[in-house]
Amino acid sequence: xPPRKVANNVQRLREDQLLSKAELARRAGxxxxxxxxxxxxxxCRLETKRKIILGLGLSLAERRRVFGRGRTG
Numbered sequence: 217x218p219p220r221k222v223a224n225n226v227q228r229l230r231e232d233q234l235l236s237k238a239e240l241a242r243r244a245g246x247x248x249x250x251x252x253x254x255x256x257x258x259x260c261r262l263e264t265k266r267k268i269i270l271g272l273g274l275s276l277a278e279r280r281r282v283f284g285r286g287r288t289g
Contacts, residue, residue, distance in 0.1 A: 221256075221257035221258075222257050222258065222259055222283075223257065223284055224254065224255075224257070224282060224283045224284065225281060225282055225283075225284075226240075226251070226254050226255050226268060226272075226282060226283075227255040229272050229274075229281070229282060230251075230255075230272065233272065233273070235272075237251045237252060237255075240268070240271050240272065241271075243270075243271035243272075244267040244268045244270065244271030244272075245267055245271070246264060246267055246268070246271075250264060251268075254268065265279070265282070265283055268282065269282050269283075
């Protein structure tokens with residue numbers, strides 16, 4: 217069974233801020249490959265989600281803007 221795709225708004229929010237994947241990765245303290253995988257709908261750890269939310273300049277209270285109603289804490 218193929219891995220489940222996870223809907224998120226990371227790419228849209230990143231592009232709205234005119235950020236490259238590399239810049240968001242730098243801000244979030246993760247690799248560009250991690251940003252690629254998340255934007256492609258792959259699962260990631262809760263800590264990685266937290267880093268990306270903060271890397272986008274958002275508060276953790278705004279997590280649903282980024283990752284929807286899934287298990288984001």
